[in-house]
Amino acid sequence: MGRKLFGFGFGRRHNRKRRHRLDISGKELFLSDLQAGERVRVVAVGGSEHFRIRLMEMGILIGDIIEVSKYAPLQDPMEIIVKGYHLALRVSDSEKIIVEYLKD
Amino acid sequence: MNDSGKNIAIAGNPNSGKTTIFNALTGARQHVGNWPGITVERKEGRFSYKQISYNVIDLPGTYSLASYSIEETIARGYLIDEHPDVVINIVDAANLTRNLFLTTQLIELGIPLIIVLNMMDMATEKGLEIDTETLSILLGAPVVKMVGRTGAGAEELKQAIALAVEKGPVSHDIQIPYPRELEAEIVELTSELARRKIARDRLRWRAVKLLERDKTSTEKIKVRANTSPLLANVDNAIRRIEDIYKDTSRAIISHARYGFIQGALRECVRETNATPFDYSREIDKVLTNKWLGLPVFAGMLWLMFQLTYTIGAYPMDWIDSGVAWLMSALDKILPTGMLSSLIIDGAVGGVGAIAVFLPNIFILFFIIALFEDSGYMARVAFIMDRIMHSIGLHGKAFVPMVMGFGCNVPAIMGTRILESRRDRILSILINPFMSCSARFPVYVLVVGAFFPQQAGTVIFSLYALGIFVAIASGKLFSRTILSGMSRPFVMELPPYQMPTFRSLMLHTGERGIIFIKKMGTVILAGSILIWALGYFPREVQLPKDFTALEIQALDDWKLLSDQIDQRFAESVEIGKELYSSKLTPFEESQGYQILSSQRNSLHTEVSVARDSVIADLHFEQMAETMEQKWIGRLGKTIEPVLAPLGFSWRESVALITGFVAKEIVVSTYGVLFGVGSEATEENVGIIENLRKSGMTPLVALAFLVFTLLYTPCLATIAVIKRETGSWGYTAFSVIYSLILAWLLAFMIYQIGSSLNWLT
Structure with a gap:
């Protein structure tokens, strides 16, 4: 119980090695896979409808460009920049956002 | 709502500067309360412009009018049911796309709308040129530019309000365009709503909401008779749309709204390629830095407490002496009797004890307002979210938790920084376990008596136990009574701003x-x-006649001091006989001086001893009296309940008085254990008497744990009721903490005694 109760630590991001992250072609990239400073484009958003609508309400649309600003000191949540404003997202939520690197 | 004026509602995204504009309109003429029965702040204010008075209500900040959160439900309910004369939609001009999403829904609602482009200065800095005339035509509502922080544009806004009110209700001829097949379904549903006489107004809004599978709208229709064919048609329509567009209807509708916004903005916003200096990002390089973020936050908290207690100490002393002065002044004026006792000891003394904390509370609120207005609070949430999330809370909930170490009352009020009602209730319920400063004197007293060697360890363990109980209870509540109400965490980190003194003062x-x-x-x-x-x-009925005992004691001591005088006189006689010098009289000799100083010191010793005996008598009398008063009888009545914890009626009385305020426990002990109400932590007598009273270290430990965990004070109960708006949660908090306190104290006492530990 003790570990669950204080279920936080300073370790590496727990989602680093996710089983289902890579499909066979090895192409799918999630927002949670990125390092601070990387810039990507939103390809698709998964998860519950509530979450998808919430992201839309907060202004994250498909095709938008996201820059990962940083991860919080305890590695979660992460800070992203969309259209010039800063948003905080939990890593467990950003796992549901599929992104791609910009072409150039 | 006041009938004499026009009603204006302010709607907008969080961080769009709604409150700043609300303050700019109403100034200090405002009233803050809660929405009935719920834990969301309701702000109302008034202003007059050209002989017309206006009531302004600041709706909760929302990103949308879906009914996902309580704030959205409130905002939407108010807009639909209360028919405000005008709605002012505050829009952050620097983030138009996202802010206008709410606007599209307000347009659909068909309420007279004024759009305020706030933070124009920031938009200009970002290189945005906004053609407000075109925007006004495209959105079908007047558009006013403002800089809320400086108040620029407030006059234009008032003019626009007056104009909108004068014109009376207007219908928007602007429609948000939807894709062709969706539009067809909306038109079909609109006419069906009219045909079936289900609604007369806002047909398009209702149709869109039904197609969005909006819960509130569907429920409203469902409860009415003969609406199942309509609802079946809605379901079919949704299925058709989703088949065509391969997405949920709600997502399609939201996309269409953004399509409309982007179309409008293409026509009236020009972006010059200025890349403004993102100073917030630079500040955050330190404040949310991987290594510095947490230490800096810890430093800020330390500073917050430091300022609260050091600066607060001065006015605290003034109030303290003011209260003392008032009490003694009243004592002189009022004739002795019940009334004077009621006023002096009951009213002034009791309220004075709390008034002393006012400076601390104001300073704490000021610093919190500073954190909020500057934008630092969002960063606190960012860096603490990982920890708070583990107990099912939002990162911001950390701040009221820490404030609880000072005083639970402002801390529980501080939970207002949380936006979701569930989070607020959860943090309100766990807050009393954070050991407040009023509990500290109790710890010092009891620990000083029984654990002088390990004092630091014991007190630290109590604080740690409080934190542990808070976390464990948080986990428990978030999985049981408060489960399932959580929502995705997508939080804005607004740009840092220099808070204005005016808004800080208003908040505080x-x-x-x-x-x-x-x-x-x-x-x-x-x-x-x-x-x-x-x-x-x-x-x-006292067991002894204390008055007689006192007279007796005084007589005894009188006798003793008479004996001293007599012995002195005898000694002087003998000395005179032996005295040989004729030059000076005996009274001036060294021998006489020795004798006389011996006599004086004996007198002093006797009077000190006499005073202490008399004082002991007084206190014994007080304790005996207390036992017979209602409070003592109450203590005896509940004694059986607390006996399994090893507590006598004295502990019971102390705990009862502790309900009013924890620090009273110390003064109650003072009276009960015969040291007087002036008992302080340093008082040695009380500690000795505590030991003599039959309390063992084990009982003391159980008592400390009980003191830590049970309801901190009456003020806390009152503030819980006020902030949750529910007697249910209030009763739950009191009963839960009592049971928990009892169980833990019981375990400590029973296990301890069976192991013969600390007895």
Whole structure:
């Protein structure tokens, strides 16, 4: 119980090695896979409808460009920049956002 | 709602500067309360412009009018049911796309709308040129440019309001365009709503909401008779749309709204390629830095407490001496009797004890307002979210938790920084376990008596136990009574801003005044109650005649001091006979001086001993009296309940008085254990008497744990009721903490005694 109760630590991001992250072609990239400073484009958003609508309400649309600003000191949540404003997202939520690197 | 004026509602995204504009319109003429029965702040204010008075209501900040969160439900309910004369939609001009999403829904609602482009200065800095005339035509509503922080544009806004009110209700001829097949379904549903006479107005809004599978709208229709064919048609329509567009209807509709916004913005916003200096990002390089973020936050908290207690100490002393002066002044004016005792000991003493904390509370609120207005609070949430999330809370909930170490009352009021009602209730319920400063003197006293060697360890363990119980309870609640209400965490980190002094004062003032008003009344009632319990019945049967004993004691001591004088006189006689010098009289000789100083010191010794005996008698009398008063009888009555924890009626009485305020426990002990109400932590007598009373270290430990965990004070109960708006949660909090306190103290005492530990 003790570990669950204080279920936080300073370790590496727990989602680093996710089983289902890579499909066979090895192409799918999630927002949670990125390092601070990387810039990507939103390809698709998964998860519950509530979450998808919430992201839309907060202004994250498909095709938008996201820059990962940083991860919080305890590695979660992460800070992203969309259209010039800063948003905080939990890593467990950003796992549901599929992104791609910009072409150039 | 006041009939005499026009009603204006302010709607907008969080961080769009709604409150700043609300303040700019109403100034200090505002009132903060809660929406009925719920834990969301409701702000109302008034202003007059050209002989017309306006009531302004600041709706909760929302990103949308879906009914996902309580704030959205409130905002939407108000807009639909209360028919405000005008709605002012505050829009952050620097983030138009996202902010206008709410606007599209307001347009669909068909309420007279004024759009305020706030933070124009920031938009200009970002290189945005906005053609407000075109925007106004495209959105079908007047558009006013403002800079809320400086108040620029407030006059234009008032003019626009007056104009909109004068024109009366207008219908928007602007429609948000939807894709062709969706549009067809909307038109079909609109005419069906009219044909079936289900609604007369807002047909398009209702149709769109039904197609979005909006819960509130569907429920509203469902409860009416003969609506199942309509709802079946809605379901079919949704299925058709989703088949065509391969997405949920809600997502399609939201996309269409954004399509409309992007189309409009293409026509009236020009972006010059200025890349403004993102100073917030630079500040965050330190404040949310991987290594520095947490230490800096810890430093800020330390500073917050430091300022609260050091600066607060000066006015605290003034209030303290002011109260003392008032009490002694009243004592001189009022004739001795019940009334004077009621006023002086009950009312002034009791309320004075709380008034002393006012400076601390105001300073704490000021610093919190500083954190909020500057934008630092969002960063606190960012860096603490990982920890708070583990107990099912939002990162921001950390701040009220820490404030709880100072005083639970402002801390519980501080939960207002949380936006979701569930989060607020959860943090309100766990807050009392954070050991507040009023509990500290109790720890010092009892620990000093029984654990002088390990004092630091024991006190630290108590604080740690409080934190542990808070976390464990948080986990428990978030998985049981408060489960399932959580929502995705997508939080804005707004740009840092220099807070204006005016808004800081408003924030601090409004919360402080609530504290004074509400806590004043409750504390007054509670102090009078405790006073009455200790004052009645007037006639008590004491086992000894203390008056006679006192006279007897005084006589005995008189005899002793007479004996001293007699012995002195005899000694002087003998000395005179032996005295040989004729030059000076005996009274001036060294021998006489020795004798005389011996006599004086004996007198002093005797009078000190006499005073202490008399004082002991007084205190014994007080304790005996207390036992016979209602409060003592109450203690005896509940003694059986607390006996399994090893507590006698004395502990019971102390714990009862502790309900009013924890620090009272110390003064109650002072009276009960015969050291007087002036008992302080340093008082040695009380510690000795505590030891003599038969309390063992084990009982003391159980008592400390009980003190830590049970309801901190009456003011806390009152503020829980006020902030949750529910007697249910209030009763739950009191009962839960009592049971928990009892169980833990029981375990400590029973396990300890069976192991013969600390006995």
